[in-house]
Amino acid sequence: MYVDSEVSRLRTVLLHRPSAELARLTPRNNDSLLFDGIPWVSRAQEEHDAFAEALRSRGVEVLYLGDLLAETLTLPEARAELTAGVLAARRLGDSLRATVAGYLADQDPDRLGEILVAGLAHEEIKSTGGGLVYEMMDRHDFVIDPLPNLLFTRDSSVWVRDRVAVTSLAMRARRRETTITHAIYRHHPRFAGAELLFDPSLEHVEGGDVLVLAPEVLAIGVGERTTPAGAERLAQRVIAAGLAHTVLAVPIAQERATMHLDTVCTMVDVDAVVMYPNLADSLQAWTVTGLDGELRVGAPRPFLEAAAEAMGIDRLRVIDTGLDPVTAEREQWDDGNNTLAIAPRLCVAYERNVETNAQLERAGIEVVRISGSELGSGRGGPRCMSCPIQRDPLR
Numbered sequence: 001m002y003v004d005s006e007v008s009r010l011r012t013v014l015l016h017r018p019s020a021e022l023a024r025l026t027p028r029n030n031d032s033l034l035f036d037g038i039p040w041v042s043r044a045q046e047e048h049d050a051f052a053e054a055l056r057s058r059g060v061e062v063l064y065l066g067d068l069l070a071e072t073l074t075l076p077e078a079r080a081e082l083t084a085g086v087l088a089a090r091r092l093g094d095s096l097r098a099t100v101a102g103y104l105a106d107q108d109p110d111r112l113g114e115i116l117v118a119g120l121a122h123e124e125i126k127s128t129g130g131g132l133v134y135e136m137m138d139r140h141d142f143v144i145d146p147l148p149n150l151l152f153t154r155d156s157s158v159w160v161r162d163r164v165a166v167t168s169l170a171m172r173a174r175r176r177e178t179t180i181t182h183a184i185y186r187h188h189p190r191f192a193g194a195e196l197l198f199d200p201s202l203e204h205v206e207g208g209d210v211l212v213l214a215p216e217v218l219a220i221g222v223g224e225r226t227t228p229a230g231a232e233r234l235a236q237r238v239i240a241a242g243l244a245h246t247v248l249a250v251p252i253a254q255e256r257a258t259m260h261l262d263t264v265c266t267m268v269d270v271d272a273v274v275m276y277p278n279l280a281d282s283l284q285a286w287t288v289t290g291l292d293g294e295l296r297v298g299a300p301r302p303f304l305e306a307a308a309e310a311m312g313i314d315r316l317r318v319i320d321t322g323l324d325p326v327t328a329e330r331e332q333w334d335d336g337n338n339t340l341a342i343a344p345r346l347c348v349a350y351e352r353n354v355e356t357n358a359q360l361e362r363a364g365i366e367v368v369r370i371s372g373s374e375l376g377s378g379r380g381g382p383r384c385m386s387c388p389i390q391r392d393p394l395r
């Protein structure tokens with residue numbers, strides 16, 4: 001387990017193959033579950049399988065969150081922890097909580113894992129003892145909420161060198177995701193000895209906001225999901241642990257279109273980014289460094305300048321997608337700027353962003369195109385859907 005850049009050769013990645021949790025989405029709940037549409041589940045799975053295959057065929061080991069979860073649930077301690085995470089929901093009340101506890105106790109690890117991800121509807125359990133909460137619920141109400149955004153494995157954990165930050169997700173619909181990543185990293189033998197850098201009880205930070213620009217240099221977007229306090233806390237942790245010398249806190253608009261820094265900017269080479277042209281010139285950064293155990297905060301300056309200086313390069317190149325503002329806005333919305341680098345100058349992108357991809361290729365970046373007509377309805381691209389666990393060291 002080791003990640004010290006966004007672009008060096010990718011060896012191992014964590015993905016989540018979407019499944020029954022997507023079938024929980026309806027026009028009544030899709031907004032609160034952070035989807036913009038109702039995906040066709042089997043097509044979304046096909047698209048996701050093609051994404052995984054594109055990575056495997058280029059030598060990347062793909063780990064699936066669902067498999068790791070089922071394996072983790074064979075361990076009694078992990079099982080108890082994950083079950084407790086679900087039962088803690090206050091809205092259950094005592095009698096329904098006891099019913100759900102009994103139901104979960106009867107499930108084998110595979111099925112329990114599925115339930116933790118896909119949730120549980122009222123009609124799927126029978127309460128013998130009645131209870132006011134059970135009686136007053138609609139049969140389609142969720143006793144356990146589904147986690148359709150688990151698809152975006154980027155957000156619930158981040159590796160920085162050999163440590164993992166289990167994040168603190170801001171949106172209610174996603175909070176429980178980190179009980180799963182936390183349990184996997186704490187208990188699964190594959191991650192034995194991994195030290196936790198951050199945990200979900202801390203201030204809000206989401207992985208889509210965290211970019212490892214270069215060894216010891218992080219950029220953290222601050223907006224709808226990551227708060228200034230979250231950025232400060234993560235900066236303090238990585239600097240104190242000697243994992244970074246500089247952290248750039250980058251304000252982004254608190255809007256759905258730009259929910260994470262990686263929706264407007266991702267790296268495609270050791271010194272190049274693809275960036276939403278409508279804000280390439282206006283992005284700013286606060287530079288956070290450490291001195292004698294204290295954090296020092298510099299005055300805000302242009303992001304590209306601050307980044308290049310921290311990275312020790314002359315210039316951070318912006319691949320100029322040359323797009324007119326309307327095309328740029330459309331392709332940004334469809335995650336055109338959300339690429340996943342497999343190696344320097346080799347990235348995965350959604351095929352639908354025709355113009356952005358063409359410009360990337362003109363700039364010498366090889367683009368592996370995947371389809372995302374269904375996957376994209378959750379508003380996330382290849383970077384959002386992947387959590388790199390192992391990359392070759394950059395230098």
Ligand SMILES: NC(=[NH2+])NCCC[C@H](N)C(=O)O
Nearest residue numbers: 034152208260378379380384
């Ligand atoms: N790293 C990312 N940009 N992730 C995208 C997450 C999309 C997800 N539907 C959400 O709203 O949270």
